[in-house]
Amino acid sequence: MDAVEHFVKFYKKLDNQSLTELALLYSDNIVFVDPVRKHQGLPAMRHYFAQLLQNVSTCTFDILQVDKADPTVTVTWVMHFNHPKLKSGKTVSVDGISQLVITNNKISYQRDYYDLGSMLYEHIPLIGSFIRYLKGRLAT
Template sequence: MSPTPQVAHVDPAALLLRRFVALYQQLDHGQLHRLGEVYHPQISFIDPLHRVEGLPALTHYFDGLYRRLKQCRVQIHDQLVQGDQAALYWTMEFNHPSLNHGDTVRLEGHSHLKFGALIHYHRDYFDAGQMLYEQLPLLGSVIRRVKLRVAP
């Protein structure tokens, strides 16, 4: 009698997070049609600058963000998963013609995700000043000086 082959259990949460990470590592303006592969149609997306409800609104929001980027790379460093939630810690590097003279901007942040079969809640946490305001020619130098004065 032959032994019964063991079927490996695939954790749906782990599979969804793998798809999410893979998508974000490839995400650019031409890949926005793929957001529905990981996001629920009623996704709630929040970042320090906006709150967006629903997949069409999220796609529109990302369309505006990615349209002017020369490049954007996201590297996920760590993942903490508990049940139907995850925290992902990441570094984003991007080039935007209006920020940092078009040179690369590096941003550290993390995302809180809640999911079932698809992600229905995504909240990003990052320093909006570091991402945006510090990269503007005049305002950036003022903000950096203020940060140096306040820092311990």
């Protein structure tokens, strides 16, 4: 299985994943960047995923599109997750894009782009109401 196929398979069933699979998908010196922080190295990725999976009830991805331009790959996705403290535990869906760089059939760089507001802030009481109000004002 090539790295892109492995990536798609891994993220489609993320909430059931064993973290041992990370070493099959990511290089030892992986650089992973998302809107919250930057993680460097496989141990940092294991820690990141362990925290992620510990804090959510479910987390799955719908992979919408994969565009390959060696060695860069762009993956468009929708993440669905349930967190007990967000939106009363109901499913939150967030659109996103991952930019991947493949080296020796493993991902050596991943940058995720998504709206942190729609993922988190909009679902926190008071702050969420204010963010939705601002978005509405900007849209007019």
